[in-house]
Amino acid sequence: MKSSSEFLRRLKTCGLTVLIAALASSTATSASAAPLPAPGSSGPPERVSIVDPEATPRTASLFAYLQSQQGKGILFGHQQDTEFGVTFPAESADGFQSDVKAATGEHPAVFGWDFGHDGYGSAPGSPTPEENFQHTVSLVKAADKIGGIQTFSAHMDNFATGGAFDDTDGGVVPRIMPGGDKNKAFTDYLDRVARIAKAAVDENGAPIPMVFRPFHENAGSWFWWGAAHASSSQYVELFRYTVEYLRDTKDVHNFLYSYSPGGGFSGTSEVFMRTYPGDDFVDVLGYDNYDSSGGSQQWLDGLVADLGMISRLAEERGKVAALTEVGVSGALKENGQNADTAWYSHVLAALKADPDARRMAWMLTWTNYGTGQFFVPYPATGELAEHEMLPDFRAFAADEFTVFSGGLSRSEVWQRKVKAADHAPALHVVSPVDGARITETRTTVRVRVSDAKVKEAWFTVGDDGTKQQLTYDAASGYFTGALTVPEADLVNTRTNLAVTAALTGKAQLTAQQQLVLGAKPAAAPGVVDDFETYADDSELRATYSAVGANSISLSSSPVGSGERALRFDYDFRLQNYTGITRRIEGDWSGFDALSLWLKADGSQQKLVLQLVCGGVAYEAYPSLSGTEGGNISIPFADFRPAPWDTANAERRITSEDLKDPSQFNIFINQVPDGQTTTGTIYLDELKAG
Numbered sequence: 010m011k012s013s014s015e016f017l018r019r020l021k022t023c024g025l026t027v028l029i030a031a032l033a034s035s036t037a038t039s040a041s042a043a044p045l046p047a048p049g050s051s052g053p054p055e056r057v058s059i060v061d062p063e064a065t066p067r068t069a070s071l072f073a074y075l076q077s078q079q080g081k082g083i084l085f086g087h088q089q090d091t092e093f094g095v096t097f098p099a100e101s102a103d104g105f106q107s108d109v110k111a112a113t114g115e116h117p118a119v120f121g122w123d124f125g126h127d128g129y130g131s132a133p134g135s136p137t138p139e140e141n142f143q144h145t146v147s148l149v150k151a152a153d154k155i156g157g158i159q160t161f162s163a164h165m166d167n168f169a170t171g172g173a174f175d176d177t178d179g180g181v182v183p184r185i186m187p188g189g190d191k192n193k194a195f196t197d198y199l200d201r202v203a204r205i206a207k208a209a210v211d212e213n214g215a216p217i218p219m220v221f222r223p224f225h226e227n228a229g230s231w232f233w234w235g236a237a238h239a240s241s242s243q244y245v246e247l248f249r250y251t252v253e254y255l256r257d258t259k260d261v262h263n264f265l266y267s268y269s270p271g272g273g274f275s276g277t278s279e280v281f282m283r284t285y286p287g288d289d290f291v292d293v294l295g296y297d298n299y300d301s302s303g304g305s306q307q308w309l310d311g312l313v314a315d316l317g318m319i320s321r322l323a324e325e326r327g328k329v330a331a332l333t334e335v336g337v338s339g340a341l342k343e344n345g346q347n348a349d350t351a352w353y354s355h356v357l358a359a360l361k362a363d364p365d366a367r368r369m370a371w372m373l374t375w376t377n378y379g380t381g382q383f384f385v386p387y388p389a390t391g392e393l394a395e396h397e398m399l400p401d402f403r404a405f406a407a408d409e410f411t412v413f414s415g416g417l418s419r420s421e422v423w424q425r426k427v428k429a430a431d432h433a434p435a436l437h438v439v440s441p442v443d444g445a446r447i448t449e450t451r452t453t454v455r456v457r458v459s460d461a462k463v464k465e466a467w468f469t470v471g472d473d474g475t476k477q478q479l480t481y482d483a484a485s486g487y488f489t490g491a492l493t494v495p496e497a498d499l500v501n502t503r504t505n506l507a508v509t510a511a512l513t514g515k516a517q518l519t520a521q522q523q524l525v526l527g528a529k530p531a532a533a534p535g536v537v538d539d540f541e542t543y544a545d546d547s548e549l550r551a552t553y554s555a556v557g558a559n560s561i562s563l564s565s566s567p568v569g570s571g572e573r574a575l576r577f578d579y580d581f582r583l584q585n586y587t588g589i590t591r592r593i594e595g596d597w598s599g600f601d602a603l604s605l606w607l608k609a610d611g612s613q614q615k616l617v618l619q620l621v622c623g624g625v626a627y628e629a630y631p632s633l634s635g636t637e638g639g640n641i642s643i644p645f646a647d648f649r650p651a652p653w654d655t656a657n658a659e660r661r662i663t664s665e666d667l668k669d670p671s672q673f674n675i676f677i678n679q680v681p682d683g684q685t686t687t688g689t690i691y692l693d694e695l696k697a698g
Contacts, residue, residue, distance in 0.1 A: 054426040058327050059292050060266050061256050062429045067211075068218040068263050070425040071158065072292060075329045079320075079368040083332075083360065084158065084412045085109075085405075086119025086373030087385055089131060092148055094377045095387040104151025108377045108387050112399060113406040115413035119371045120152040124163040126173065128201030142205065149209040153217045156417045160220040160267070160333070160373065163202070167233050168194045174232055176624075178671055180592075182239040182247050187439060187455055187485060196254060203259035216263035218423075222333055223251050226297050227284060228271035229556060230590045230672065236554030237590040237672050241284045242442035242522075248286040249437060253457065257486065265292040269333045272298025275558035275583040276314030278322055283555075289432055289459075293370075294323045295333030300356075302585065303348030309359045311583040317365035324368075332372035339653075340375070340382045344397040352398065353405035361410055434461035436510050436518035439487060443522035444551050446529065450494055454479065454508070455487040456520075462513040463488070471504040479508075499527035503544060535600050535697035537593055537673050540573045549575075556676070557587035567638050569606025569693030581614075581679040581686045588617070588676030597622075597667040600697035601645055607631055608638035608691040616690070617676035618643070619651065623666030626651045626674075633677075633690065642698070667697075 055073050064072075078084070090107050093099050097106040109117045122145065123131035129138040130145025149159055166172065168191040169179025185195035202221075209217045227244055230237035234244065248268070255261040268291040274280045285291070296319050302308040316332065323330035337352060349355060360366045377383040386396035405411060439455040441447060454468055456479055466479040466488040479488035488510070503525055510518045530542050543549045546562045553561055564576040579587050603618065610633060618629045627648035631641050645667070650657040675692070 054428040056428050056430055058288075058430045060252060060290055061262055061264065062431050063256075063262050064265075064429050065216055065218065065263050066427070067215060067423050068265060069427040069429045070423050071218045072265055072329065073425050073427045074422045075158075075293075075331075075370040076327075078412075079323075079330065079370050082410050082412045082416070083357075083367070083369050084118035084371035084417075086121055086158075086160065086371050087117040088121035088334075088373060088376040089123070090117050090120055090377075091151060092122075092132065092376075093379065095380055095383055095393070096390045099379075102148075104148050105155070108383075108385050109413070111388055111390070112386060112402055113413060115406070115415045116152075116155050116157060118157060118412050118414055118417055119373055120149075120155075120157045120159050121373050121376075122149065122159065122161050124161055124165075124198075124202050124205065126164060126166045128163075128165075128198040128205075130205060142201075142208075146205060146208045149205075149217055149219075150211075153209075153211050155414055156419055156422070157414055158220070158371070158417075158422070159217060160222060162222045162225055164232075165198060168198075169233075177230065177233045177235065177238050177621075178669075179233070180238070181233045182243045186243075186247065186250060187487070188453055199251065199254050200259065203255055203261050206255075206261045206263055218263050218265070220265045220267050220293060221255075222267040222269050222293075222295060224248060225267075225269040225295070225333070226271040228273075228280075228554075230554065230674070236556065237592050237674070240442070240444060240551055241554075242444050244284045245286050246437075246439055246442050248284075249290050249457075250439065252286075252290045253459075253486075265329075266290060267293035267295040267331070267333060269293075269295030269297055272296055272315060273311065273557040273584050273587075274315050274318070275311060275580060276318045277558045278318050280555060280558050281315070281319065282322070287437075288326055288328075289435055291328060293329045293331050293333070294319050294326075295331050297334035298332075299334070299336050299338040300352070301338035304352050304355055305585075307583070307585060309355065312356070313359050313363045313366045314583050316360065316369060317363055320365040320368040329370050330368055332369045334375065335372050336374040336384045340384055341386060341396070341398060344394065347398060350398050351401045353401050354408075357405055357408060357411065367410070432460045434512060434516070434518055435459045436508065436520050438506070438508055438520050438522060441492070441506070441524060444525070444548075446525045446527065447492065447494055448499065448528045450496055450499070452492040452494070454490045454492050454506075455485070456489070456508050456510070457487055458510050458518065461510070461516075461518065464511045464513060466508070466510040468492070468506060468508045470506060479510075494526055501525065501527040501530060501542075533696075534595060535597055537591075537695035537697075538575070539571055539694055539696075540575050541571045543573075553589040553591045555587075555589055556674075557584050559587040559589065559677075561589055564691055567608050567691055569638065569640070571693070574606070574608075574691050574693035576689060576691055577675065577677070578689045579614075579677050579687065585679040586676055588674055590672060590674040593670050593673045595670070597670050597697045598664040600667065602642050602698055603629070603645065603648075603696070604640065604642040604698050605631075605695045606638060606640050606693040609633040609635050610685075610688040610690050611636045612685040612688045614680055614685065614688065615678040617674075617678060619672075619674040619676065620648065620662075620670060621672035621674070622662065622670040625657050625660060625666070626654060626672075627662050628652075633688075638691065640694070 094108040096111040125131045129141040132141045132144040135141035164174040167176040169181045184191040224234045320330045374384040386398040386402045389395040436458050467476040479490040508520045560578040562576045563573045568574040613634045629643045645662045
């Protein structure tokens, strides 16, 4: 049992609730829970399959612990717990002061950090990059002394534009990969990440293990690595490149790697796995989801369905499943303004009740940036009254199924006898990525072969069986060659690229992917899509990235004009909105309206047409009440900033904005008390005019 938490529970059972706050703040944190059964010190070591076969002993032990912990209790985590808070000023942060500790008597079991805009860490108040670096390292070291588990995200600035991580312009992903003009800037960032990883050492001088969660929430499009700004194949190769650079080039061996594409998948594994980098590159299947519903049963049902799906995937693949970010969307509110004051208990009860969802290794919520934005409730401090959700958070912490710092056994987490398994030989094509358009007569082919001795490597194109040799380049670690395409063949046609590596002995490694030869036919000025130029549904889905769970396809009937339209199928049984998103470009300043052909489904759900320009998302809402197809024209003057963007609520689209539109999105939102849960709409002839 937990010392302080058990005390709280007994007090509540006896009805002595008036003593809870005082005891929670005064209970010593040195007392810890009875440890889990200690791993045997004799006999063969546990074997784990992880991304890094050369992982440090502590790192391999951490993975084995997280696997064994699943289903026994969920570790609670808090982002930047000892860096920012309500109960202490940021300038006095010493690595031990904590809102979670002030609220419950214990630190969190999991500490979240960030490598920051430039790779120097997550301390934006530090005057210089070096001080930022040193402060971040000191926080990690302090959390390790507490016994906590560390996880890092990375809100990287836009390497193409110099803007922040939410600046989605510039087509960043292909430009930071090998051969791209911003590759050096990206590897410089990763060099700084590696520096933090190696500088953050424990009392014995060993690197402190970290779970690295790069390029998170990519199923959405609010970051430059998101769905609208990188194809699935581009994302996969970016993730792989990052792992290989840190592990193999920089010799970082204290990382576990988390794939955390976001949330809202309606329990559909295909959607969650759409950008999965592969088992050799992922240790943790993560999931981020914030509740904007006020604790609705629908949101809880969707959360449980997704976590159950992820848990089953993790078990099948030998991974760890984790709720890598969760919380109330937009943060907790002031007293009297929170829709569900028992939110923590409701989430915990929903997870515990499901045999798969309860197998999350940890759940982490975001930072307490003072009273301006906080995700963990706080006790009375100074002139601030106790937050109204504190009793519920304490009940959550007192539950036997949640684990805080006092419930971590150092021997169980860090000192297990573990051996990491070697990887099987593998091959992947770094460039060009699957589905890429080849627009030049000469393109460099880069192939990575791992854990194998290669006698010969080559590629073939299309039906031509002629071997095009690949040569090993020691500087990059790739087998490289030149794909040459005559100018006359760059005419928007498809072909196959087949790569083969002959290994010592008779074994071979192969990979096949599709390429499109030639640029996509240029659309007329202002045209978003007429759906006529796609080779098939797969190319359509490569252009439009899904947000949430839905299905899109090309329809030959009904259509607005031409021969094909977009069919959009949605399902609201486990989500309350879904959509598709794509990048656009061009100068629209000469247009004053958006027109489209729409066949609604009579559902009266809320259709949202969203145009992102000038850094602002503007929306219009055509009706879905009818069932007859017809043309619609919406003046740009009628578009309004998205309701959640209160900072730009009074802004309107200007001709200057329309010079550089960056994104066009289509969402369907479920209306309150809507009776229809599934439906289909058709769209065509999306264009400015």
